[in-house]
Amino acid sequence: MQKLTINESRLLVFGGPYGNLAATRQLRERARFLGLAPSQVICSGDLVAYCGDPVETLELVRDWGIPVVMGNCEESLANDEADCGCGFAPNSHCSLLAVTWYRYAAARINLDHRRWMAALPRAIDVEFAGRSLRFVHGSLDSINQFVFPSTPREEKQAQLERAGVDILVGGHSGIPFGQRIGDRWWLNAGVIGMPANDGGQHVWYMLLEARDDALEVSWHRLEYDYEASYRSTLAAGMAEYAQALRDGLWPSMDILPQAERRQRGQALEPAMLTMPGSCARRALESAV
Numbered sequence: 259m260q261k262l263t264i265n266e267s268r269l270l271v272f273g274g275p276y277g278n279l280a281a282t283r284q285l286r287e288r289a290r291f292l293g294l295a296p297s298q299v300i301c302s303g304d305l306v307a308y309c310g311d312p313v314e315t316l317e318l319v320r321d322w323g324i325p326v327v328m329g330n331c332e333e334s335l336a337n338d339e340a341d342c343g344c345g346f347a348p349n350s351h352c353s354l355l356a357v358t359w360y361r362y363a364a365a366r367i368n369l370d371h372r373r374w375m376a377a378l379p380r381a382i383d384v385e386f387a388g389r390s391l392r393f394v395h396g397s398l399d400s401i402n403q404f405v406f407p408s409t410p411r412e413e414k415q416a417q418l419e420r421a422g423v424d425i426l427v428g429g430h431s432g433i434p435f436g437q438r439i440g441d442r443w444w445l446n447a448g449v450i451g452m453p454a455n456d457g458g459q460h461v462w463y464m465l466l467e468a469r470d471d472a473l474e475v476s477w478h479r480l481e482y483d484y485e486a487s488y489r490s491t492l493a494a495g496m497a498e499y500a501q502a503l504r505d506g507l508w509p510s511m512d513i514l515p516q517a518e519r520r521q522r523g524q525a526l527e528p529a530m531l532t533m534p535g536s537c538a539r540r541a542l543e544s545a546v
């Protein structure tokens with residue numbers, strides 16, 4: 259468990275670069291444009307997955323020096339496991355597709371990359387704007403649990419209570435969302451390596467900003483050179499993933515609950531949540 263205190267007023271969160279080098283470059287450029295230091299950016303894991311530039315993407319994030327939560331892809335590659343550990347059902351379309359990218363990535367990363375991935379924390383606890391946040395990849399219990407908007411609130415609530423934090427931030431599921439559960443929150447930034455199955459080529463990231471009287475959470479589109487990632491992913495032999503970058507639609511919905519399947523191709527709009535309560539006051543109280 260890594261523990262951080264972020265004293266600045268803004269924090270950028272993103273998930274799943276997935277070997278999508280053009281998107282990761284664009285996100286880093288966005289953070290620079292926003293004036294965010296590496297200590298104000300957190301990645302929820304899965305640097306290497308479906309797209310064609312695993313090594314370059316991993317090295318870009320590593321060079322950036324931002325905190326990164328271990329994803330199931332890092333765990334599997336670091337341990338030289340037989341598959342990506344995504345939690346796909348055996349012989350499902352997702353499972354069969356994943357064989358291709360996993361072999362491609364595993365053949366290209368070196369021992370130094372594996373050691374770096376093995377040293378990543380499974381969770382990062384962050385004090386920010388007077389709130390306590392825990393960043394995980396899947397859920398509190400499992401690195402590869404898919405937590406979606408439709409996942410029962412009771413399950414999220416139980417995990418939030420056991421974690422004892424104000425906000426749990428997960429990744430892994432690829433869908434950006436935020437839900438208030440009592441006086442706590444479950445957040446997911448979405449991913450930058452694949453579209454959100456919403457029919458657009460853009461990807462998503464999340465910003466947290468401390469205001470005088472509230473903490474604001476907002477989700478933002480990231481436009482990037484998806485044609486560059488299409489070409490490299492196609493050249494790497496992952497044609498269905500390459501097409502998903504162009505179509506904005508996932509090649510398979512095996513992992514999605516019915517509620518999220520019905521959202522396929524429906525455009526997501528940038529959203530904002532407001533968490534009431536003075537950030538400065540809460541920070542002061544927590545310091546006393």
Ligand SMILES: [Fe+2]
Pocket residue numbers: 304329330331344395402429430431
């Ligand atoms: Fe994952």
